Amino acid sequence: MTAASVVTFGETMALVRTTEIGSLRHAHGMALGIGGAETNVAIGLARLGVAVSWLGRVGDDSLGERVAREIRAEGVDVRTVVDTDAPTGLMVKERPSAASTAVHYYRAGSAGSRIADADLPDGWIEDASLLHVTGITPLLSSTARSAVLAAVARARSAGVRVSFDINYRSALAAATVAGPVLREIAELADIVFGGADEFGILYPEASSAEAAALLRDAGCATTVLKQGPAGATVFAGDAVVESSGFVIDAIDTVGAGDAFVAGYLSALLEGLDVDTTLRRANACGAMACLTPGDWEAAPTLRDLARFLDGDSDPVRR
Ligand SMILES: Nc1ncnc2c1ncn2[C@@H]1O[C@H](COP(=O)(O)OP(=O)(O)O)[C@@H](O)[C@H]1O
Numbered sequence: 263m264t265a266a267s268v269v270t271f272g273e274t275m276a277l278v279r280t281t282e283i284g285s286l287r288h289a290h291g292m293a294l295g296i297g298g299a300e301t302n303v304a305i306g307l308a309r310l311g312v313a314v315s316w317l318g319r320v321g322d323d324s325l326g327e328r329v330a331r332e333i334r335a336e337g338v339d340v341r342t343v344v345d346t347d348a349p350t351g352l353m354v355k356e357r358p359s360a361a362s363t364a365v366h367y368y369r370a371g372s373a374g375s376r377i378a379d380a381d382l383p384d385g386w387i388e389d390a391s392l393l394h395v396t397g398i399t400p401l402l403s404s405t406a407r408s409a410v411l412a413a414v415a416r417a418r419s420a421g422v423r424v425s426f427d428i429n430y431r432s433a434l435a436a437a438t439v440a441g442p443v444l445r446e447i448a449e450l451a452d453i454v455f456g457g458a459d460e461f462g463i464l465y466p467e468a469s470s471a472e473a474a475a476l477l478r479d480a481g482c483a484t485t486v487l488k489q490g491p492a493g494a495t496v497f498a499g500d501a502v503v504e505s506s507g508f509v510i511d512a513i514d515t516v517g518a519g520d521a522f523v524a525g526y527l528s529a530l531l532e533g534l535d536v537d538t539t540l541r542r543a544n545a546c547g548a549m550a551c552l553t554p555g556d557w558e559a560a561p562t563l564r565d566l567a568r569f570l571d572g573d574s575d576p577v578r579r
């Protein structure tokens with residue numbers, strides 16, 4: 263197999279979501295799928311034509327097989343370490359009301375959280391164009407944190423670009439605990455993605471623009487501020503480029519950030535200019551909000567072209 267352009271690793275869980283609106287206490291219908299920040303990005307990249315590889319630990323169980331099978335079916339090069347001592351993690355998603363989503367994690371001690379430096383094969387990172395990591399993995403366990411730091415160090419010494427999505431999850435650590443851990447990784451990255459609240463966790467007294475300047479001083483060339491329906495802003499050197507979001511009827515916004523990152527990185531790897539990159543990223547983020555799954559609505563290049571053309575007519579072939 264040829265080397266992947268993008269490599270990423272982390273935990274992907276089985277995902278159970280209620281199929282009706284209302285509390286989990288009373289829900290009857292449930293749909294089974296999978297989800298994890300890094301594989302959401304990997305699938306988004308694969309759909310946009312990028313060669314991408316994901317590595318993770320899964321349990322020696324049916325849900326682990328499902329995780330691997332489903333990601334592989336999306337065209338991602340999947341490398342799993344089967345952990346016979348821990349189960350595949352689980353995420354449960356409910357819609358308490360039409361306007362809200364709640365996510366419950368059952369991942370403490372899971373196989374995915376036990377990822378370690380030794381799981382990352384020789385040459386896997388070094389032969390890639392870009393390593394993508396998130397702030398979820400380093401907060402899963404001490405071995406996972408060490409794996410992220412080792413991967414970033416390996417990428418840097420091989421001249422491989424590092425992308426980091428802060429992706430702070432309060433269920434994993436308090437902001438005061440997570441802040442220094444996530445800041446250390448962000449300051450080693452070439453490009454950092456996050457929301458205003460997440461930059462505030464890295465640098466509590468700073469605005470997002472000030473956080474971008476602090477990151478730049480630390481050596482991180484590009485900071486991308488995700489702003490929900492409002493779109494996004496890129497801080498690169500002294501330049502600030504803003505792009506409005508697309509107006510859509512959002513059904514489920516979970517996964518928008520990961521789809522946005524996939525859109526952004528795919529355009530970056532194609533060498534597109536910042537305006538086109540941001541427009542693509544915003545479109546991918548918006549499209550991810552149009553259906554309930556975390557990654558299912560991530561667009562292919564053809565879906566994307568159709569969305570950007572504003573084409574809402576039925577497709578007839
Ligand atoms: N309601 C929405 N309408 C249109 N675009 C959206 C909406 N929510 C998110 N997006 C798009 O997805 C991107 C990421 O969403 P955001 O909520 O900012 O990140 P995250 O999911 O990481 O918290 C936004 O920058 C925007 O491009």
Ligand SMILES: O=C(O)C(=O)C[C@H](O)[C@H](O)COP(=O)(O)O
Pocket residue numbers: 273297298299300302398429431515516517518519520521556
């Ligand atoms: O792996 C985890 O801990 C997750 O939470 C998986 C999430 O479903 C996605 O990462 C969605 O995140 P956003 O794109 O920011 O909405």
